[in-house]
Amino acid sequence: MARDLRKFIQRLEERGQLKRIQALVDPKLEIAEISDRMLQQGGPGLLFENVKGSDYPVAVNLLGTVERTCWAMNMESQSELEDLGKKLAMLQQPKPPKKLNQFIDFGKVLFDVVKAKPQRDLLPPCHQVVLKDEQVDLNKIPMIQPYIGDGGKVVTFGLVITKDCETGTPNVGVYRLQLQSKNTMTVQWLSVRGGARHLRKAAEQGKKLEIAIAVGIDPLIIMAAATPIPVDLSEWLFAGLYGGSGVHLAKCKTVDLEVPAQSEFVLEGTITPGETGVDGPFGDHMGYYGGINEAAPLIRFHCMTHRKNPIYLTTFSGRPPKEEAMMAIALNRIYTPILRQQVSEIVDFFLPMEALSYKAAVISIDKAYPGQARRAALAFWSALPQFTYTKFVIVVDKDVNIRDPRQVVWAVSSKVDPVRDVFILPETPFDTLDFASAKIGLGGRMGIDATTKIPPETDHPWGEPLKADPDVAAMVDRRWAEYGLADLNLGEVDPNLFGYEMP
Structure with a gap:
């Protein structure tokens, strides 16, 4: 039918x-x-x-x-x-x-x-x-x-x-x-x-x-x-x-x-x-x-x-969210397996709606060797035609939730030295609708390596990540109701608690 x-x-x-x-x-x-x-x-x-x-x-x-x-x-x-x-x-x-x-x-x-x-x-x-x-x-x-x-x-x-x-x-x-x-x-x-x-x-x-x-x-x-x-x-x-x-x-x-x-x-x-x-x-x-x-x-x-x-x-364009942004979110999911096949080190990727669903990409990799984040970013730009006009690519480790802006900002803030980890490709093909470029149809792209650095990317040991004691964490799980906290509704967190919205 x-x-x-x-x-x-x-x-x-x-x-x-x-x-x-x-x-x-x-x-x-x-x-x-x-x-x-x-x-x-x-x-x-x-x-x-x-x-x-x-x-x-x-x-x-x-x-x-x-x-x-x-x-x-x-x-x-x-x-x-x-x-x-x-x-x-x-x-x-x-x-x-x-x-x-x-x-x-x-x-x-x-x-x-x-x-x-x-x-x-x-x-x-x-x-x-x-x-x-x-x-x-x-x-x-x-x-x-x-x-x-x-x-x-x-x-x-x-x-x-x-x-x-x-x-x-x-x-x-x-x-x-x-x-x-x-x-x-x-x-x-x-x-x-x-x-x-x-x-x-x-x-x-x-x-x-x-x-x-x-x-x-x-x-x-x-x-x-x-x-x-x-x-x-x-x-x-x-x-x-x-x-x-x-x-x-x-x-x-x-x-x-x-x-x-x-x-x-x-x-x-x-x-x-x-x-x-x-x-x-x-x-x-x-x-x-x-x-x-x-x-x-x-x-x-x-x-x-x-x-x-x-x-x-009909529909109409404009600053997200718009219908085209909803379509892009769905297409993001379809692209993921295709992108993994094109760029083998990519574990997951995300195109934030606020970045017009194509201007910025966050990709996670299972890092195995130095320079891999840069290689993954360069491969991303050439993997599919729709990524030609992606201005920013942020590469993070696989344990970072790329759909959580708090985790992504933490990775950029804690793992990036701008001199070492930011690279720019000048005068590449650009979206003619992008007024940020100095020349219409020609602009730069930026890659940001927000992964944990390994030698020879760094000459000093990386700090040990903080983790909860597994035995204590398991005990707290068992005693959660005993603390009288089981009935609390811990659903969506108010963005104001973390300063994400103006009062």
């Missing part, structure tokens, strides 16, 4: 994680303001059913918690995400099985690949309504404007599909699009992304680039498209592996591309190489306005199809 946005909304509603709002709301600023307040409180997904200027409802904040992100991937907990990562790691660098249990595990993965093969729908729901040429009016879609300084309305959860004009290989990505007119939009993609590469190839051959935008799709496909790991699989097969069954696809009406058959909206058009529009400014994930009046590729749409009574799915 095909998965789609509507089934996910139904699942959220059944679990008490969806709120329908009948009051009239404005897609300009108001929807984002309501959604952001709800997200900050860990509240439910929202379905605005009465949107000013549109006949269609708007869904937002559906992936506003890590729990709901797991549900979107057909899982109940983050531990299952790591199991998926192990499966993907096995596919990325397959090794001949040496033991029976390894042979069985590899066979299961291969069977999953077979199940993940895309399926084709001849009568797809996304073609229930077909509008062409002058009938196309993008203003009918209730696109939101999240911030007052934004250049206009945007599509943020659109699946952007292009194809290599030489090989025919498709690329599926999630890029921000800005409304320009009733039938045009600009697209913002980094030069290293697949869509940008396809446009350059089309330009070399003097061709227009065909493009399709699928909006209102199964959130699982969005998660798959947002995971640029180097597995030799199509994004559709990759999404099938995520969900346990093949994605249902449909041929577009006017371009030679395929889109998810259950999409709520599909926009079909072309980009003429060299034709651009003024894009931005827009509120981005760094927490600032970026892309001020940039020239971006212009898409001219000549066909729009949609389901009957379509639902518009």
Whole structure:
């Protein structure tokens, strides 16, 4: 049975994680303001059913918690995400099985690949309504404007599909699009992304680039498209592996591309190489306005199809927490086994949400030789494409809980000599949205070795770590109730006790 946005909304509603709002709301600023307040409180997904200027409802904040992100991937907990990562790691660098249990595990993965093969729908729901040429009016879609300084309305959860004009290989990505007119939009993609590469190839051959935008799709496909790991699989097969069954696809009406058959909206058009529009400014994930009046590729749409009574799915960027941060936390778990396979000394790694889920990484290693922390940091930067723009890598020992900022700060404070243990790589490729760099697109990276030092890293013995006497600790465990402390509720610790919050 095909998965789609509507089934996910139904699942959220059944679990008490969806709120329908009948009051009239404005897609300009108001929807984002309501959604952001709800997200900050860990509240439910929202379905605005009465949107000013549109006949269609708007869904937002559906992936506003890590729990709901797991549900979107057909899982109940983050531990299952790591199991998926192990499966993907096995596919990325397959090794001949040496033991029976390894042979069985590899066979299961291969069977999953077979199940993940895309399926084709001849009568797809996304073609229930077909509008062409002058009938196309993008203003009918209730696109939101999240911030007052934004250049206009945007599509943020659109699946952007292009194809290599030489090989025919498709690329599926999630890029921000800005409304320009009733039938045009600009697209913002980094030069290293697949869509940008396809446009350059089309330009070399003097061709227009065909493009399709699928909006209102199964959130699982969005998660798959947002995971640029180097597995030799199509994004559709990759999404099938995520969900346990093949994605249902449909041929577009006017371009030679395929889109998810259950999409709520599909926009079909072309980009003429060299034709651009003024894009931005827009509120981005760094927490600032970026892309001020940039020239971006212009898409001219000549066909729009949609389901009957379509639902518009959207989100918006900004300083964490936002939906993209929740997605990144889930992806962190998937990356872990893949990263371990790429960099063997890594025990665990963590991308803090407060560091935008990619600007800073904390990795733990089982240290065995001098210089290993530096080697691990350098290997991390080149392990996966999404770590290219990680500015800071902190390496700690395996006994440090990398998800506890108190332990990480302790490790940095007690084990780092800045002269010896901090190294900087200058003028490396950099995120163009990062205003901290002196030159746009070029900046430095810092590695911090916060591991225990061993000779010849240091010429003096390291101090003996403080530990409780095991016999006394065991005795206290036995007598805890006798002390009259068993009934105390020692759950979440008030951050004010340690000075983490202002009074």
